[in-house]
Amino acid sequence: MEQTLLLYAFPAFVVPMFCMMDAFLVFVLSMFCMMIYGVYDFILRPKYLRAKLVKQGIDGPTPTLILGNYPDIQKIESKERASDATAYNSNESLSLECCSALLPELSQWTMEFGKNFTFALGKTQFLYVGDGDLVREMSLCKTLDLGKPSYMRKERGPLLGKGILTTSKEAWVHQRKTIAPTFFVDKVKNMLGTMLDSGDTLVKSWEKLVETEGGIADIKVDDYVKTFTSSVASIAMFGRYEAEEQVLFSKCRDLMEVSGSPTVVDGRPFYRYYPTKKHREQWKVEKEIYRIIQDIDKKCKSQGESILQTLVDASDKGELGSCTPRQFIIDNCKELCIVAMEVPGITAIWGLMLLAAHPEWQERARAEVLEICGGQSLDSEKLNKMKVMKLIIQEIIRLYSGVGFTAREALADVNIGKNIVVPKGVNIWIWPAALHRDRELWGPDALKFNPGRFANGIPGACKIPSSFTPFGIGPRTCPGMNLGIMELKVLYALLLPKFSFSISPNYRHVPRFDVLLEPKYGVQLLVRRV
Numbered sequence: 001m002e003q004t005l006l007l008y009a010f011p012a013f014v015v016p017m018f019c020m021m022d023a024f025l026v027f028v029l030s031m032f033c034m035m036i037y038g039v040y041d042f043i044l045r046p047k048y049l050r051a052k053l054v055k056q057g058i059d060g061p062t063p064t065l066i067l068g069n070y071p072d073i074q075k076i077e078s079k080e081r082a083s084d085a086t087a088y089n090s091n092e093s094l095s096l097e098c099c100s101a102l103l104p105e106l107s108q109w110t111m112e113f114g115k116n117f118t119f120a121l122g123k124t125q126f127l128y129v130g131d132g133d134l135v136r137e138m139s140l141c142k143t144l145d146l147g148k149p150s151y152m153r154k155e156r157g158p159l160l161g162k163g164i165l166t167t168s169k170e171a172w173v174h175q176r177k178t179i180a181p182t183f184f185v186d187k188v189k190n191m192l193g194t195m196l197d198s199g200d201t202l203v204k205s206w207e208k209l210v211e212t213e214g215g216i217a218d219i220k221v222d223d224y225v226k227t228f229t230s231s232v233a234s235i236a237m238f239g240r241y242e243a244e245e246q247v248l249f250s251k252c253r254d255l256m257e258v259s260g261s262p263t264v265v266d267g268r269p270f271y272r273y274y275p276t277k278k279h280r281e282q283w284k285v286e287k288e289i290y291r292i293i294q295d296i297d298k299k300c301k302s303q304g305e306s307i308l309q310t311l312v313d314a315s316d317k318g319e320l321g322s323c324t325p326r327q328f329i330i331d332n333c334k335e336l337c338i339v340a341m342e343v344p345g346i347t348a349i350w351g352l353m354l355l356a357a358h359p360e361w362q363e364r365a366r367a368e369v370l371e372i373c374g375g376q377s378l379d380s381e382k383l384n385k386m387k388v389m390k391l392i393i394q395e396i397i398r399l400y401s402g403v404g405f406t407a408r409e410a411l412a413d414v415n416i417g418k419n420i421v422v423p424k425g426v427n428i429w430i431w432p433a434a435l436h437r438d439r440e441l442w443g444p445d446a447l448k449f450n451p452g453r454f455a456n457g458i459p460g461a462c463k464i465p466s467s468f469t470p471f472g473i474g475p476r477t478c479p480g481m482n483l484g485i486m487e488l489k490v491l492y493a494l495l496l497p498k499f500s501f502s503i504s505p506n507y508r509h510v511p512r513f514d515v516l517l518e519p520k521y522g523v524q525l526l527v528r529r530v
């Protein structure tokens with residue numbers, strides 16, 4: 001009897017005890033696994049990646065545990081980062097050196113370790129490629145194992161989402177095959193009419209300003225230029241540029257503004273999840289953009305051909321990766337709006353500043369436009385004949401192409417040329433601003449604005465032509481290149497015959513690198529009628 005009672009009591013008493021022990025064991029085990037994983041992820045893996053690079057002759061500053069080289073960066077930046085320049089003094093020549101002021105740590109490490117070096121931001125190991133020969137090898141590397149860094153999607157989620165700029169492998173191939181043909185030369189040629197109309201609106205508004213200001217207007221050109229690029233982008237994307245699209249592009253600008261520099265660069269891991277004021281603002285604007293694109297999409301269905309329609313058609317076929325069809329449409333649409341407005345916009349703004357600071361080249365370009373157009377309206381044939389303009393645009397994008405880094409992540413071990421194997425997990429950075437100012441590649445006048453250097457093409461200007469990378473490298477080069485160049489040409493060809501410009505005494509020459517390389521306080525010009 002006693003035995004039977006004990007048998008009955010056994011489960012009632014012991015089972016919960018076992019359960020508690022089980023739960024405790026599971027807890028201890030999972031803590032142990034997490035610790036092991038943490039040690040592997042934060043300490044062993046970065047050490048292993050760094051050792052693999054060092055073994056191949058690529059050295060760099062010694063990282064600290066967990067934080068990597070963040071402490072070094074803070075030390076160097078607090079010493080070296082230039083304070084904002086004062087107003088531009090027209091008696092002095094404009095300094096086109098900006099790398100050591102923007103990211104002094106990269107300049108210092110280049111001096112210490114050579115043009116290629118390795119460093120760590122937290123647990124992420126980087127390979128910085130500043131050597132023209134290695135850039136050339138990279139540009140020949142076609143493997144899909146060179147993808148986009150995962151930190152871009154994590155840190156830039158609200159801004160970029162899962163569109164073409166952040167995806168890799170087969171999902172990227174599908175996005176690329178969908179998007180790139182929409183910017184082929186024949187498609188871009190058809191956008192000329194739109195560009196001329198938008199450019200004409202800009203010219204008329206400056207004419208009015210100059211007139212009301214008594215012959216010379218002090219104009220901050222940024223908003224005018226970005227309205228021009230937004231309207232061109234909008235008509236390509238949606239077939240129209242009306243109130244709703246104007247709100248969309250202005251929200252995209254707000255999102256860029258609140259996005260600032262990525263946290264992987266400023267050193268606060270997991271910071272992106274904190275509901276700070278800035279982050280809440282980003283999440284709010286992101287949602288607004290999502291809603292507006294959805295609304296436009298409903299209306300666009302009846303509008304016929306547009307890039308949005310192309311995205312919709314491709315969203316239910318091909319490899320979407322981790323995207324839902326809706327994300328495929330909306331994230332790509334948002335990315336394209338942002339890129340097509342901001343990058344040619346910022347490049348065109350820098351270009352106006354450079355032309356204003358170099359009246360001799362401004363005059364040559366004006367004379368060429370007047371000679372070729374002879375009072376007639378612009379067309380593609382006339383644009384193609386503008387040789388001086390071509391040189392000027394090449395020099396503008398050499399110095400200030402707007403884009404910060406060309407970034408890649410090795411998604412498997414990747415051979416670059418014959419000598420280097422980049423181990424899986426390493427991020428690669430190429431910095432065009434530094435590469436395009438390298439005296440060994442461009443000669444002693446690398447820091448001068450000299451469009452004439454391109455008179456014999458890129459090989460005549462640069463010792464290793466494939467290290468001229470304003471539009472990136474390899475299979476991921478910019479698909480919007482033709483559109484971007486044509487926008488610059490049209491804008492300058494419309495402005496130059498009407499206006500001459502010089503730099504306003506209120507201009508402050510402070511390049512800023514957040515999402516893109518832009519003029520921190522905008523570009524302010526003194527504009528007169530010719």
Ligand code: HEM
Nearest residue numbers: 340343344347401403470471472473476477478480483484
């Ligand atoms: C002067 C103007 C422009 C410049 C200097 C420029 C520059 C660049 C650069 C450097 C890249 C990175 C390439 C790489 O990672 O190797 C890029 C990518 C890209 N650009 Fe542009 N761009 C310009 C205009 C445009 C325009 C007008 C569009 C049209 C939407 C556009 C769309 C894109 C897209 C979609 C990508 C991502 C390509 C991919 O990852 O497959 N760009 N651009």
